[in-house]
Amino acid sequence: MIPYILAGLALGAVYALAAAGLVVTYISTGVLNFAFGSMAFFLARLFYWLDTQQGWDTLPAALVTLGLAAPALSVVLYVLIFRHLRDRSTLIKIVATIGLSVALPPLANLLFGDEAIAAAPGLSPQPVPVYTVLGTSVPLDQLITYVILLVVVVAGTLVLRRTDIGLKIRAMVDSEALTRSMGVDTGRLAVGVWAVSGVLAGLAGVLIAPTAGLTLGSMTLLMAIAFAAVVAARLRSLPVAVGCALALGVITDVIQKWLPSDSTVTAAIVAGVPFAFMTVFLLYFLARGGAVGQEVAAGGALDRAIRVDTTDGPPPAASAAVRRGRPSAQFLLVLVVVVVLALLPALTTGYWLGLVAQACAIAVAFLSITLVTGEGGMIWLCQIGFAGAAAILAAQLATVAGLNPLLAVLLAAVAMAPVGVLVGALTIRLGELYVALVTLSLGLLAQTQIFTRDRFYQYGAGVTLERPGFFVQDRTFAYLAIAVFAVIAFLTINLRRSTTGLAISAVRWSEPAARTLGLDVLRTKAVLAGFAAFVAGLGGGLLALYNQAAVPDNFDTFTGLVWVAVLVTVGARSVLAAAGAAVMLALLPGVVATYLPSHWASLPPLLFGLGALGVAIHPEGVVVAQGRQLVGLLSRKRPDEPDPKPPTPVAPAPVGGVR
Amino acid sequence: MTAPRLSARGITVRFGGVTALDDVDLDIPAASTVGLVGPNGAGKSTLFSVLSGLRRPDTGQVFLDGADITKATPQARARGGLARTFQHPELFSGLTVREHITLAYRLKHSPLRVWTDPLTAGGFRRPQAAERDRVDQLLVGLQLDPLADRTVSGLPLGSARVVEIARALAREPSVLLLDEASSGLDSRETEELAQVLRRVVAERGISVLMVEHDVDLVLRLSDYVCVLDFGVRIAHGTPAEIRADSVVRAAYLGEAVS
Numbered sequence: 001m002i003p004y005i006l007a008g009l010a011l012g013a014v015y016a017l018a019a020a021g022l023v024v025t026y027i028s029t030g031v032l033n034f035a036f037g038s039m040a041f042f043l044a045r046l047f048y049w050l051d052t053q054q055g056w057d058t059l060p061a062a063l064v065t066l067g068l069a070a071p072a073l074s075v076v077l078y079v080l081i082f083r084h085l086r087d088r089s090t091l092i093k094i095v096a097t098i099g100l101s102v103a104l105p106p107l108a109n110l111l112f113g114d115e116a117i118a119a120a121p122g123l124s125p126q127p128v129p130v131y132t133v134l135g136t137s138v139p140l141d142q143l144i145t146y147v148i149l150l151v152v153v154v155a156g157t158l159v160l161r162r163t164d165i166g167l168k169i170r171a172m173v174d175s176e177a178l179t180r181s182m183g184v185d186t187g188r189l190a191v192g193v194w195a196v197s198g199v200l201a202g203l204a205g206v207l208i209a210p211t212a213g214l215t216l217g218s219m220t221l222l223m224a225i226a227f228a229a230v231v232a233a234r235l236r237s238l239p240v241a242v243g244c245a246l247a248l249g250v251i252t253d254v255i256q257k258w259l260p261s262d263s264t265v266t267a268a269i270v271a272g273v274p275f276a277f278m279t280v281f282l283l284y285f286l287a288r289g290g291a292v293g294q295e296v297a298a299g300g301a302l303d304r305a306i307r308v309d310t311t312d313g314p315p316p317a318a319s320a321a322v323r324r325g326r327p328s329a330q331f332l333l334v335l336v337v338v339v340v341l342a343l344l345p346a347l348t349t350g351y352w353l354g355l356v357a358q359a360c361a362i363a364v365a366f367l368s369i370t371l372v373t374g375e376g377g378m379i380w381l382c383q384i385g386f387a388g389a390a391a392i393l394a395a396q397l398a399t400v401a402g403l404n405p406l407l408a409v410l411l412a413a414v415a416m417a418p419v420g421v422l423v424g425a426l427t428i429r430l431g432e433l434y435v436a437l438v439t440l441s442l443g444l445l446a447q448t449q450i451f452t453r454d455r456f457y458q459y460g461a462g463v464t465l466e467r468p469g470f471f472v473q474d475r476t477f478a479y480l481a482i483a484v485f486a487v488i489a490f491l492t493i494n495l496r497r498s499t500t501g502l503a504i505s506a507v508r509w510s511e512p513a514a515r516t517l518g519l520d521v522l523r524t525k526a527v528l529a530g531f532a533a534f535v536a537g538l539g540g541g542l543l544a545l546y547n548q549a550a551v552p553d554n555f556d557t558f559t560g561l562v563w564v565a566v567l568v569t570v571g572a573r574s575v576l577a578a579a580g581a582a583v584m585l586a587l588l589p590g591v592v593a594t595y596l597p598s599h600w601a602s603l604p605p606l607l608f609g610l611g612a613l614g615v616a617i618h619p620e621g622v623v624v625a626q627g628r629q630l631v632g633l634l635s636r637k638r639p640d641e642p643d644p645k646p647p648t649p650v651a652p653a654p655v656g657g658v659r
Numbered sequence: 660m661t662a663p664r665l666s667a668r669g670i671t672v673r674f675g676g677v678t679a680l681d682d683v684d685l686d687i688p689a690a691s692t693v694g695l696v697g698p699n700g701a702g703k704s705t706l707f708s709v710l711s712g713l714r715r716p717d718t719g720q721v722f723l724d725g726a727d728i729t730k731a732t733p734q735a736r737a738r739g740g741l742a743r744t745f746q747h748p749e750l751f752s753g754l755t756v757r758e759h760i761t762l763a764y765r766l767k768h769s770p771l772r773v774w775t776d777p778l779t780a781g782g783f784r785r786p787q788a789a790e791r792d793r794v795d796q797l798l799v800g801l802q803l804d805p806l807a808d809r810t811v812s813g814l815p816l817g818s819a820r821v822v823e824i825a826r827a828l829a830r831e832p833s834v835l836l837l838d839e840a841s842s843g844l845d846s847r848e849t850e851e852l853a854q855v856l857r858r859v860v861a862e863r864g865i866s867v868l869m870v871e872h873d874v875d876l877v878l879r880l881s882d883y884v885c886v887l888d889f890g891v892r893i894a895h896g897t898p899a900e901i902r903a904d905s906v907v908r909a910a911y912l913g914e915a916v917s
Contacts, residue, residue, distance in 0.1 A: 499769070500776035502762040506751045513749035513823075516711055517830060518737030518766050 003136045004254045010142040012249020013149035014208045018226035019233070019241040020152065021200030027173045027236050028193045031082050031093055032433060034561070035100035037223030039077075039198065040205030041216050042108045043070050047206050048120050048214055049112040062123055066202045074198020075191050081613055082194065083187075086176075090432045091379050092615055095568045098561045099612020105216050106602030106609075114602070120209035128210075145207050152200070153242060160238075169193065220558055224444050227437050228274040232281040235433065248277055264453070271448035275441045282438070286429055334576060341579050345478035355590045356583075357474040360481030361546045363582035365539025366567050367488050367575060372532035373564070374572035375496060376525065377508035379436040382423070382443035384563055386416045386533045387540025388555025389446060392456045394541045395463035395550035405468050409541030413534050420533020421526045428522055443557040451552035462551035465544045481542050488535055489575040495531070504528055562605065565612035584608075662725070664689050664866045665710065665741070665834045670719035672705050672890075679705045680716070681890045686883075687834060690864040692856065694877030694898075697887035703870045704746070706887070707838055710868070711743045712736045724833070737766075742832035746839040748819040752812040756803050756822050759811065760794045761786070763829035794829070801825045801855060817848035824855065828863075835859070837869040841876055849873065853880055878902065 018036065026032045033039075046069055050061035081100060085093045122128070124140035131138055160166035171179040172186050180186045204226075205219060212218035229248055233241035252273050259266040344356045368383045390412040397408035423442065427435045450456065456463060471477040495501045506514040507524045514521060544550040566585050571577030588604040596603065663686040672680040680702045687693045697703050708714040710721060712733035720729045723739050731739070751759060768790070772779075798804040801821050806814070811822055820840055827835055837856075841849045853876060859865055871877045877884060878898040886894040886907050894900075894907045901907055 494779070495776065498776040498779075499762065499765045500772070502754065502758055502765075505753045505758075506762055509751040509753055510749040512713065512733075513745065513751070513826075515733040516713070516737055516741075516743050517763055517826070518734050520734055 001254070001257065002134050004257050005250055006133065006136055006138055006142065008250035008253030009246065010145045010249070011211070011253060012246035013145045014204050014222070015226050015229060015245035015249050016149055016242040017152060017200050017207070018204040018222055019229040019245040020156070020238060021197040021204065022223075022226055022230050023233060023236070023238050023241045024193050024200075025082070025197045026230075027238075028169060029078075029082060029190050030086050031097065032230075032235070032437075033082075033197070034094060034097040034223075035077075035104060036197075036201055036226070037219040037221075038101035038104035038216070039073065039201040040208075040222060041214075041219040042073065042104045042205075043198075043202035044120065044205030044209045044214055044219070045108045045112050047202070048117060048209070051121065053112070058121075058123060058125060062206070065206065066199055070198040070202035071195035072198075074194045074201070077198075078191060078194040083190070090436070091373065091377070091568070091572075094379055094433075094436055095565060095612050095615050099565045099569070099609045099615070101220075101609070102562050102565050102612065103606050103609025106605040109602045110599075110606075117214045120214035122207060122210040141207075141210055148203060148207070152203075156238070165189070165192070216558065217556075221444070224441055225274040227441065228278040228281075231278050231434065231437055234285070244277075244281075248274060251277070268449050272445065275445045278438065278441055282430065282434070337576055337580070341583065342482060344583070345475050345482070351594075352587075352590065353474045353478070355586045357478040357481065358543070358546050359583045359586035360478045360485060361539060361542035362563075362586055363485050363539075363579045364481060364488060364542055365536055366563065366578035366582050367485070367492060368532040368536035368539060369564060369567045370572060370575060370578045371492060371495075371528060371535060373568070374574075375492075375501070375508075376504055376528045376532075377432070378424075378427075378525070378529070379432050380423075380439045380529075380532075381436055381557070381560060381564060382439040382446070383532070383536045384540075384555050384557065384560030385443040385446040386420065386536035387543065388451055388550075388552060389419070389540070390416050390537030391465070391540040391544035391550035391555065392451065392463070392552065394544060395465040396456075398465050399463055405465055405545060406471075408465070409538065409545060412541055413537030416533040416537035417530040420536075421530040423533070424526045424529030425522060428525055440557065443560055447552075447555070447557050451555065456550070457552050460551070460553060462544075462547075462549040462553075464549045465541075466548055467545050471545070477546065481546075484538060484542065485579065488538070489578075491531075492575050500524070500527065562608055566608050569608070569611040569615055662689075663687055663722075664724060665868070666722045667706070667710060668720045668722070670706060670709055670716045670721070672702070672709060672714065672716050679890050680709070680887075682719070683887065683890070683892050685710075685868075685885055685892075687866045687868050688883075689833075689866055690860060691882040692860055692867040692869065692880050694881035694884040695868060695870045695887065696872075696874055696877050696884060700889070701887040702890040703887055704838065705890075707743075707836060707868075707870050711741065711836055737830065737832075740831075740833035741836065742827035742830045742834070743836035744820065744823040744827055744838055744840060746842065748816070748823050750811040750814070750819055750822060753810065755808050755810050756814075756825075757794060757798065757807045759822055759826045760797050760829045761790065763826045764790055764793055767830050797825050797829055800858075801828075802851075816843045817845075817851075820844070820852065821855065824859075828859065828865075831863075832865060834866045834868065837867060839870055839872060841871060841873045849876060856880060 018040070022033060022036055043065055047061055047065040050056045050064060051058055054061075056064075077100065081096060085096055088096075122141040123144050129140045131140065131143065133143075158166075160170060168179065168184050169189055169192075171182075171184070172189055176186055204222060208218065208222050212222065225248060226245060229241050229245035232244040252270055255273070256266065256270065259269060345353060345360070348356050365383065365387045368386070369380075372378050372380045372383065390409070393415060394405070394408040394412035397403045397411060398405045401408075403411070423439065427438055430438065467477060471480050495504075503514070503519050503524050506517065506519055507521050511521055514524075540555065543554060547554065563585070567578060567581045570581035570584065585608070588607065589601075592600055592603050665687040667683065667685040670680050670683045670685075671678065683702070683706060685693070685695070685706070695703055695706065705714065709716045709719075712728070712731060712735075716729070720727055722728065723736065723741060726739070728736055728739060751762075754762070795804075798807050801824065803818070803821060803825055806818060806822075811819065814822065824835075824837070824840070840856075841852055844852060856867060856869075857880065860867055869877060869880070878901065881898055884894075884896065884898055884901045885892060886901065886904075894904045896904070
């Protein structure tokens with residue numbers, strides 16, 4: 001028993017460092033950092049580069065990585081990005097940090113090389129010395145981990161409880177505005193908090209690398225597990241987060257005492273622990289409190305009063321159900337884009353045609369994000385999970401049951417709808433940040449529990465799903481996907497303009513008002529979630545048809561984050577933007593691979609990530625915003641031009657989307 | 660006094676050890692305006708949430724047109740003819756003023772087909788003439804027509820409150836609950852609001868319950884007034900009676916009423 005507990009404590013200590021790093025920046029600056037895993041990866045990769053590849057001694061490499069690079073990276077990111085996010089909507093905050101998480105790994109690859117790393121040493125000298133504690137052998141790496149957590153907890157407690165700076169930070173947690181009005185430089189405090197969070201990210205990355213591996217996947221998983229502890233702490237309590245993370249580590253290791261070693265069942269159960277943990281806590285909160293929300297970090301009345309309602313910019317005019325004629329310039333522009341997109345498969349051949357066909361399939365999947373996030377305002381990070389599950393199911397239906405592949409894809413997509421409804425119903429009482437965290441964990445759960453099963457995985461090749469005769473050609477297949485896209489796009493626009501669309505907007509922007517108007521919140525959200533899951537399933541099925549196999553690796557949760565980042569960058573509320581985003585996602589790597597030297601291969605993800613960071617500036621979507629400017633030029637009237645008699649806005653803007 | 664449209668009997672609400680409402684009765688007769696006043700912390704907002712269904716009372720009952728709705732959801736109450744506004748306007752930021760009213764109108768007049776709407780082309784059909792007329796009528800009546808096709812985010816507070824009232828009226832309620840409708844408005848806006856309310860009661864026979872800080876406004880507009888203090892109803896009656904009530908004067912109004 002003791003060996004399991006000791007190993008579990010070491011694992012839990014790393015989770016605790018990560019959880020602490022996530023909580024401190026959330027409570028003090030209102031940003032839940034989805035890039036934490038990528039920062040940990042970046043810093044661990046730097047440490048490996050210095051220590052192993054450049055042959056530095058461990059101590060200087062660790063000092064440079066953790067004492068210099070980690071705080072510097074974090075502070076630079078704070079100044080460039082996080083600082084601007086405080087008053088943004090949750091969606092924008094999440095997408096900006098996701099963008100960062102997408103951009104950092106390719107940056108690490110560009111700087112430090114992208115070779116696969118078999119084993120990464122930790123902070124102890126190599127080979128790792130092993131000591132005997134309580135009759136159990138404990139490697140020095142584990143001891144170092146304990147000591148570091150102890151130092152962090154003791155120092156953190158002392159600073160927060162006993163020092164002037166700690167008092168100011170605690171004041172800032174309660175009300176940033178009030179603290180600032182008392183003459184405290186909260187900007188400098190925030191820089192300090194982010195620097196500490198950067199160090200924690202670096203520590204977590206360097207310490208987990210020897211056991212979990214120095215890969216982006218392991219760091220993303222580390223972050224997801226830390227999220228479970230953060231949820232248990234209701235996003236706010238530092239001691240609870242640290243305690244829960246430790247418990248999570250111990251549970252994960254101790255249950256292995258009773259499980260068969262080296263079995264897929266064990267692996268599946270272990271991977272499910274954090275999710276079960278998160279679920280138990282959410283159910284407990286819901287049973288006790290009725291709803292889990294109010295996650296707006298900046299809590300004071302003054303903060304709410306001065307918060308400017310800039311969150312999502314003016315929502316696009318397209319939602320008008322009963323609006324009169326639009327400027328013809330916009331119609332013309334849309335028409336040109338549609339024609340160009342529709343002609344792409346006819347104008348391209350070979351390799352490029354293949355990419356275009358792929359783009360058409362991805363575009364359908366993107367519409368599901370347009371629906372659930374753009375229309376419904378629900379930040380679901382598991383759409384790619386629906387796509388992957390539908391692809392796998394379709395392949396099974398086609399190979400095992402011998403169904404026509406197209407029918408199999410359709411049936412698999414239909415099967416996703418009830419799952420979507422279920423997820424929607426389960427997350428209905430949660431605040432949007434919790435929804436994002438839960439759906440991210442759900443995606444990871446699907447990936448670890450379903451996608452990696454041998455039967456579906458087939459050593460990475462996936463189960464075949466052949467295109468039926470007429471669609472074997474990439475060109476005909478592309479037109480099939482375009483036809484599906486057109487139908488779904490039509491239904492999306494129809495939904496937006498229908499009464500249900502108005503009801504969805506109503507529920508999105510104010511649940512109390514929607515309920516007192518007689519709207520059934522659950523039913524409204526459920527129908528949207530079900531429809532979106534169906535569309536995601538269709539997209540996944542088409543993607544599998546394109547590849548002629550349901551390849552689970554194509555539906556990796558991290559790739560799903562890239563999807564969200566790219567789509568929101570281009571514009572989350574426009575069906576045309578979904579098509580454009582898909583074309584960009586599919587074609588840009590091809591362009592880079594064809595026209596640039598091979599070491600530029602990291603460029604597309606870097607650009608996608610940077611694009612997502614751009615939404616911090618243009619929350620409506622960069623391309624859509626630019627398109628508006630263009631339309632404005634064409635019609636000689638800026639579409640966002642204020643009314644001749646603009647009414648004076650009132651200081652507290654309670655009508656806003658700050659929720 | 661005719662049979663009340665909406666009435667509350669013996670409402671008690673406790674938060675931990677604090678009794679926010681203690682055995683409060685309230686009647687809102689048909690086609691009349693009832694004012695609910697009281698100092699901060701008197702329990703006005705709590706009573707309001709009990710009436711609109713966002714909070715369950717610990718004891719007591721709420722009746723709408725004689726039916727016990729104590730356990731009904733806000734949705735069911737809305738269908739039964741109850742509409743409300745919020746102290747901090749709760750608008751649908753992504754929608755235009757016209758869409759707010761249209762949605763409320765449709766919720767009253769046609770069943771919401773959430774499961775079939777996405778699969779039919781209904782979104783592309785022109786709205787029915789009756790709907791357009793009624794929506795336009797409300798827009799013009801409440802002087803919202805210049806703002807009709809504007810999204811509501813960034814609307815000034817006064818307009819936001821009127822949009823809330825328009826949305827509530829489009830649902831064609833029998834009882835309208837107004838939560839601090841005049842707070843944050845200047846005297847001109849308050850006067851406009853008062854006119855709107857008078858018209859609504861006169862033209863549509865709607866019963867209005869207004870929770871207000873502005874005692875003057877309440878005394879001017881209401882047919883009956885109910886005064887709460889520390890969760891207890893300390894007085895009720897016509898504005899004239901309230902003005903004359905020494906308990907109210909001593910406890911709350913002071914010299915504010917001349």
